Amino acid sequence: MTIPFSYILRNVAARRLTTALTAGGMALVVYVFATVLMLAAGLERTLVATGQEDNVVVIRRGAQTEVQSGVDRVQAGIVESLADIAVGADGQKQVSKETVVLINLPKRGSNKPSNVVIRGVTPTGLVLRPQVKLAEGRMFRPGTAEVIAGRAIASGFQGAGVGETLRFASRDWTVVGVFDAGRTGFDSEIWGDAEQMLQAFRRLGFSALVFRLADSERFDAARKEIESDPRLTLEAKRETRFYADQSEALSKFISYLGTSISVIFSIGAIIGAMITMYASVASRTAEIGTLRALGFPRTAILVAFLVESLLLGLLGGAIGLAAASFMQALSISTMNFQTFAELAFTFTLTPGIVAASLAFALVMGFVGGFLPAARAARLKIVDALRAA
Amino acid sequence: MFLLLLVIKNAFRHKLRTALTIVGVVVAITAFGLLRTIVDAWYAGANASSSARLVTRSSVSLVFSLPLTYAQKIRQVPGVRGVSWANWFGGVYISERNFFPQFAIDAPTYLDMYPEFILSAEERKAFLTDRTGAIAGRKLADQYGWKVGDQIPLRGTIYTGTWTFNLRGIYDGADQGTDQSSMFFHWDLLNEKIKKLYPRRGDQTGVFVVQLSDPAQAAEVSAAIDATFRNSLAETLTETEKAFQLSFVAMTEAILLAIRAVSFVVIVIIMAVVANTMAMTARERGAEYATLKAIGFSNGFVALLIFAESIGIALLGGLLGIALTLPLAAAFADQMGTLFPIFFVSGATMLMQGGAALLVGTVAAVFPAWRTARLRIVDGLRAVA
Numbered sequence: 190m191t192i193p194f195s196y197i198l199r200n201v202a203a204r205r206l207t208t209a210l211t212a213g214g215m216a217l218v219v220y221v222f223a224t225v226l227m228l229a230a231g232l233e234r235t236l237v238a239t240g241q242e243d244n245v246v247v248i249r250r251g252a253q254t255e256v257q258s259g260v261d262r263v264q265a266g267i268v269e270s271l272a273d274i275a276v277g278a279d280g281q282k283q284v285s286k287e288t289v290v291l292i293n294l295p296k297r298g299s300n301k302p303s304n305v306v307i308r309g310v311t312p313t314g315l316v317l318r319p320q321v322k323l324a325e326g327r328m329f330r331p332g333t334a335e336v337i338a339g340r341a342i343a344s345g346f347q348g349a350g351v352g353e354t355l356r357f358a359s360r361d362w363t364v365v366g367v368f369d370a371g372r373t374g375f376d377s378e379i380w381g382d383a384e385q386m387l388q389a390f391r392r393l394g395f396s397a398l399v400f401r402l403a404d405s406e407r408f409d410a411a412r413k414e415i416e417s418d419p420r421l422t423l424e425a426k427r428e429t430r431f432y433a434d435q436s437e438a439l440s441k442f443i444s445y446l447g448t449s450i451s452v453i454f455s456i457g458a459i460i461g462a463m464i465t466m467y468a469s470v471a472s473r474t475a476e477i478g479t480l481r482a483l484g485f486p487r488t489a490i491l492v493a494f495l496v497e498s499l500l501l502g503l504l505g506g507a508i509g510l511a512a513a514s515f516m517q518a519l520s521i522s523t524m525n526f527q528t529f530a531e532l533a534f535t536f537t538l539t540p541g542i543v544a545a546s547l548a549f550a551l552v553m554g555f556v557g558g559f560l561p562a563a564r565a566a567r568l569k570i571v572d573a574l575r576a577a
Numbered sequence: 578m579f580l581l582l583l584v585i586k587n588a589f590r591h592k593l594r595t596a597l598t599i600v601g602v603v604v605a606i607t608a609f610g611l612l613r614t615i616v617d618a619w620y621a622g623a624n625a626s627s628s629a630r631l632v633t634r635s636s637v638s639l640v641f642s643l644p645l646t647y648a649q650k651i652r653q654v655p656g657v658r659g660v661s662w663a664n665w666f667g668g669v670y671i672s673e674r675n676f677f678p679q680f681a682i683d684a685p686t687y688l689d690m691y692p693e694f695i696l697s698a699e700e701r702k703a704f705l706t707d708r709t710g711a712i713a714g715r716k717l718a719d720q721y722g723w724k725v726g727d728q729i730p731l732r733g734t735i736y737t738g739t740w741t742f743n744l745r746g747i748y749d750g751a752d753q754g755t756d757q758s759s760m761f762f763h764w765d766l767l768n769e770k771i772k773k774l775y776p777r778r779g780d781q782t783g784v785f786v787v788q789l790s791d792p793a794q795a796a797e798v799s800a801a802i803d804a805t806f807r808n809s810l811a812e813t814l815t816e817t818e819k820a821f822q823l824s825f826v827a828m829t830e831a832i833l834l835a836i837r838a839v840s841f842v843v844i845v846i847i848m849a850v851v852a853n854t855m856a857m858t859a860r861e862r863g864a865e866y867a868t869l870k871a872i873g874f875s876n877g878f879v880a881l882l883i884f885a886e887s888i889g890i891a892l893l894g895g896l897l898g899i900a901l902t903l904p905l906a907a908a909f910a911d912q913m914g915t916l917f918p919i920f921f922v923s924g925a926t927m928l929m930q931g932g933a934a935l936l937v938g939t940v941a942a943v944f945p946a947w948r949t950a951r952l953r954i955v956d957g958l959r960a961v962a
Contacts (some may be wrong), residue, residue: 206944210853214846221842228835251737256640257667259775293638293814301827304638359639360814390641391810393777443832453608454843458880460601461850464594468857524828531828 194494214458215505223513225447225511229440231537236436239374240428247398255289263395268332273411275403287313288386289396306378309386326351326366337366341533358389462557470565478573487566494562502554584885602894605847610902612840621919625754626818631787636814642781656798659788661686668731676838677915679760681767693751700746711742720914758915851941859945867957880946886939895934
């Protein structure tokens with residue numbers, strides 16, 4: 190024999206202020222929990238989507254980022270002669286030799302400087318990144334001091350909009366276009382002509398090489414060839430892996446910090462639920478006695494109070510998640526510890542996060558409700574009836 | 578006196594409920610304090626910086642180095658007392674997880690400029706005379722169990738190869754705010770190897786540190802240094818050490834803002850919990866409060882009773898929370914090791930914790946007190962909890 194669900198539901202609805210305050214506390218915890226997970230997921234998605242599965246990034250051995258790396262022209266020539274590189278429609282090998290440096294630019298509004306990636310690319314570099322599309326203006330002309338800026342940079346940094354000029358490496362560069370890289374890491378970069386960049390930054394060698402595999406399965410063979418060649422001090426990674434590695438530290442930091450904060454906060458919310466449920470049990474002692482006298486077993490009482498508490502948790506979880514889902518409209522821009530460069534990303538709500546948040550809310554409800562429910566179930570019929 | 582007694586008796590009538598509420602406040606105030614301390618730790622580098630030092634770096638970004646010949650020219654700028662230089666090394670100790678900063682420094686001038694790094698005379702001499710010598714902060718040495726005389730291998734990420742250093746000294750900080758998690762070695766050694774590996778990149782350094790004769794002249798001297806190198810191949814950007822450190826903090830500002838915001842969320846959560854407790858308490862005692870009013874106590878007195886009880890519970894929790902924050906912060910700092918070089922609970926944080934507890938207690942009582950004060954005696958006496 191179980192207690193009807195409507196009885197439980199009415200109990201939750203009976204004391205509105207208390208229910209609202211308890212569920213509100215839980216909602217805030219779930220909101221923090223979900224937001225943080227969304228942030229970590231957004232960061233990972235941005236960087237994972239940046240890479241193409243068929244592309245291979247070649248950087249100097251030991252370097253963790255393209256900025257730290259250096260590949261001289263002789264080494265670049267050797268890599269370029271690999272047999273596994275795809276050949277484009279124009280008959281040229283699909284290799285992009287790129288110069289990647291960081292420059293300091295002031296942000297719009299706050300005027301605070303931050304590091305921005307400048308990438309010198311060749312026309313092949315654009316072919317290798319099909320997700321990059323011009324959103325405004327036109328492409329830069331090779332051999333000129335023209336650049337195009339990623340969407341996040343154009344809106345976030347001074348002088349990076351179409352028609353504006355940026356000054357770096359003792360030159361003025363005109364921004365002639367803004368590109369949309371489909372919410373990938375390239376949105377936080379500025380692109381220009383590779384040879385122009387080499388001269389401007391007085392570099393002799395490139396930073397990194399990117400090439401497309403003719404056959405994706407041949408990656409291990411190509412990597413072995415590069416890494417075992419004694420003339421090359423380079424290492425090769427799939428582009429997807431390369432960018433995923435770069436999100437690791439920051440996304441771990443965000444999710445560790447966020448999860449520990451949520452767990453600590455949840456103690457507060459659990460205590461709130463416990464107080465509410467204890468009060469609920471205390472004020473209904475006579476009712477519980479009546480139910481028991483009518484023949485409802487102890488387990489039915491236990492379950493009824495637990496379900497009441499779980500409902501509180503579910504209500505809080507749903508409100509918290511709804512509030513967190515609005516965060517998807519926001520984009521956040523901060524420095525990635527690993528690349529030392531600015532990176533813009535959005536809050537991303539995944540089905541996994543929805544499940545985890547609701548589970549978290551239910552666990553809070555369960556933990557908060559268990560002891561009071563057990564007390565209710567343990568009451569002796571006579572004592573309970575006398576309490577009224 | 579009577580009021581106080583009544584409040585205390587009231588507060589502990591439901592022992593379990595009061596205890597739970599206090600525990601909730603303790604957790605919230607502790608979490609609030611820890612989060613504020615984490616934010617403080619971020620700014621610690623900037624707070625520990627001296628106003629008598631400037632940092633000169635490439636105007637493009639930190640990735641670009643400056644020629645060493647600049648040292649001579651900077652020294653000639655009026656108002657400059659001394660010049661030293663340092664270069665970020667970015668080595669990995671065993672695995673990427675063990676992150677700590679390493680700098681190649683011009684040791685004699687650098688150590689003179691940073692008196693807050695306290696090194697014994699013998700250790701200083703041993704370091705200066707050993708070309709492959711290095712010194713490390715006390716906290717760093719403790720974390721990895723290094724002793725003077727140990728060999729420390731670092732795998733270079735910017736400068737390839739494995740570099741092995743002899744630990745010649747362990748420095749202490751002059752005060753709590755001094756960074757004791759860095760490692761320093763000789764710039765000469767780095768330069769020598771760079772010249773072999775990449776001849777074109779020799780005789781360069783990442784930043785110059787400039788000591789001022791008079792800290793009040795910081796702005797003029799910075800401008801004069803930058804003017805010296807304007808329109809050269811490597812233009813410079815000179816700023817005070819504090820501004821230099823703050824520029825790093827600014828880059829991760831979004832995360833700091835989030836942590837700050839979250840530290841206030843926990844206060845709101847606990848406000849809801851305490852408000853709930855007070856609302857339930859006031860409702861249950863409706864008849865009592867009505868009786869008090871019936872025998873002539875004013876509405877204000879009844880409201881005062883509720884406020885005093887709520888603030889008392891919150892403050893008790895707050896004090897326990899502050900007391901708990903100190904050992905927890907110490908344990909946290911031990912766990913995090915060199916990730917947060919400087920980590921301690923500041924006086925301002927404790928004041929804010931106390932203020933937050935007071936706020937929680939006050940806000941939580943507002944609604945129940947208002948409702949009870951407005952309660953008609955007849956309704957109160959009639960009500961059954």
